[in-house]
Each structure stands twice: as structure tokens, then as C-alpha cells.
Amino acid sequence: MIPLNTVYRHTFSFSQNDVILFAQVSGDNNPLHLDADFATTTAFKRPIIHGALASSVFSKIMGTEFPGFGSIYMKQVSEYKRPMFVDMEYEAVFTIMSINPDKHTAEISTEIFDVSTGKKTTDGMAVIMNKEAF
Amino acid sequence: MIPLNTVYRHTFSFSQNDVILFAQVSGDNNPLHLDADFATTTAFKRPIIHGALASSVFSKIMGTEFPGFGSIYMKQVSEYKRPMFVDMEYEAVFTIMSINPDKHTAEISTEIFDVSTGKKTTDGMAVIMNKEAF
Numbered sequence: 001m002i003p004l005n006t007v008y009r010h011t012f013s014f015s016q017n018d019v020i021l022f023a024q025v026s027g028d029n030n031p032l033h034l035d036a037d038f039a040t041t042t043a044f045k046r047p048i049i050h051g052a053l054a055s056s057v058f059s060k061i062m063g064t065e066f067p068g069f070g071s072i073y074m075k076q077v078s079e080y081k082r083p084m085f086v087d088m089e090y091e092a093v094f095t096i097m098s099i100n101p102d103k104h105t106a107e108i109s110t111e112i113f114d115v116s117t118g119k120k121t122t123d124g125m126a127v128i129m130n131k132e133a134f
Numbered sequence: 135m136i137p138l139n140t141v142y143r144h145t146f147s148f149s150q151n152d153v154i155l156f157a158q159v160s161g162d163n164n165p166l167h168l169d170a171d172f173a174t175t176t177a178f179k180r181p182i183i184h185g186a187l188a189s190s191v192f193s194k195i196m197g198t199e200f201p202g203f204g205s206i207y208m209k210q211v212s213e214y215k216r217p218m219f220v221d222m223e224y225e226a227v228f229t230i231m232s233i234n235p236d237k238h239t240a241e242i243s244t245e246i247f248d249v250s251t252g253k254k255t256t257d258g259m260a261v262i263m264n265k266e267a268f
Binding site for chain 1: 152155156158159160161162163164165166167172176184185186187189190191192193194197198203204205206207208209210211212213214
């Protein structure tokens with residue numbers, strides 16, 4: 001069983017190839033993510049990764065590492081506060097905020113930080129059901 | 135400019151190959167989505183698609199069709215209320231709930247319905263910035 005306030009950290013980055021693959025799988029070929037010339041016309045000046053690709057790290061970690069295999073995803077809130085770029089190092093931080101032992105669910109805060117600046121790029125929370133963990 | 139209360143609908147389905155590709159791109163290889171034998175041990179009895187893959191349809195539509203190219207994703211809330219399966223027809227429904235013309239943002243409700251039963255599988259909302267649309 002995973003106790004309240006447990007924190008789990010995961011460092012990651014995405015490549016431009018990851019962005020291209022995510023655009024193919026999702027069908028989201030917004031030029032903001034794929035077209036460097038278009039991106040120079042935006043406030044970001046260079047392509048940013050899809051927010052939904054950034055959030056996929058939450059799905060990966062909660063479905064495979066923490067709380068682990070067999071997790072059922074009930075809710076995700078993601079607030080994209082700052083742009084994220086390819087080939088940069090980010091850290092996802094998961095904290096168990098509350099547990100409902102009757103339902104085997106937990107509220108988990110899900111945050112992403114830019115490792116080089118320490119600034120939060122993504123804020124959010126999830127609700128996860130996992131009978132072994134909660 | 136897109137007026138308040140505008141509704142946009144998009145019908146879609148995912149194949150098992152889409153699920154496998156999403157598992158590869160995201161790294162989320164939770165057997166709930168990939169392993170039919172494991173899935174028989176769950177309440178769902180067969181593999182379900184990743185919630186984050188279901189939500190990727192929100193990213194696709196809002197980034198490419200409605201409100202369209204150049205949209206900046208500021209927030210997504212997704213509540214996974216019922217399991218979703220491969221090769222089933224679903225409808226995503228987007229409704230403009232409020233507009234902030236100063237910030238060029240809108241709150242958009244994002245829902246997914248099972249076309250065969252009419253039941254809602256996913257509930258949620260997004261905040262999108264798009265200077266041409268709002």
C-alpha cells in the first residue's frame with residue numbers, strides 16, 4: 001500500500017521525433033508543434049511540444065511505475081502554464097494528496113518542472129484507482 | 135470569430151494498432167490496454183483504450199479543426215466515466231461555454247459519447263487561446 005504524501009519523481013525529455021510520432025498517432029498536426037517557420041510567428045518563437053504529449057508522461061508513470069501496472073485512470077486535470085520544448089530535461093513530480101481506501105482511489109498531484117530553471121511548466125491532478133496500491 | 139454556444143462534432147474510432155502506437159509514443163504499456171489475458175482479470179473483461187489516447191482527440195480537433203490551427207492549449211480536464219474500446223464509434227462534442235475577448239481565450243466543454251448507446255464516456259473542459267477565433 002502506498003501511504004499519503006508519498007512523492008515520486010521521474011525525469012524525462014521528448015525529441016522532435018517523439019513530437020512527430022505523437023502528431024501522427026493523435027492526428028494533431030497543429031503547425032505550432034511541427035513547423036519551425038510558423039513557430040517564429042508565435043510568442044514561442046520555436047516549436048513547442050503538444051500539451052497532450054507532455055501529459056502522456058502522467059499516463060505512462062501512473063500506468064506503469066507509480067502506483068503501477070493495472071492503474072485505472074479516472075480523471076486528469078492539466079494546466080499548461082509554460083511552453084515545453086524538445087531536447088530539454090523535465091521532471092514530473094507525483095504526490096499522493098488523498099486516499100479513499102473503500103474505492104481504492106487516490107488523488108495525486110501531477111506537476112512538471114523545467115529542470116534547468118526550476119519553473120513549473122504543467123500543473124494538475126489525477127484520480128487513479130489501483131486495488132493493490134490504495 | 136466563433137460565437138458563444140457554438141457546437142462542433144467529430145466522429146472517430148481507434149484501432150488496436152492506434153493503441154499499440156500510443157503505448158510506444160507515451161511509454162504507457164499498462165497491460166490493461168495491451169494484454170487481452172490480463173484484461174480478462176479486470177472489471178472490463180477486454181482491453182480498454184488509454185484515457186490519454188481518448189483525450190488526444192481533444193488536442194487534435196482543437197489544434198486543427200475547431201477552433202483550428204494555431205490554437206494554444208492552456209488547460210484540459212478529462213473525466214473518464216466509462217471504458218472505451220477499439221473499433222467502436224465515438225463522437226466528440228465541443229461547445230463554446232465562455233469567451234474572454236481580451237485574452238483571446240475560450241472555455242470549451244469537451245465530451246465523448248458512445249454512438250451505439252448514447253452514453254457519455256468522457257466528460258471535461260478545455261481552455262484554448264486562439265487569436266483568430268476569440
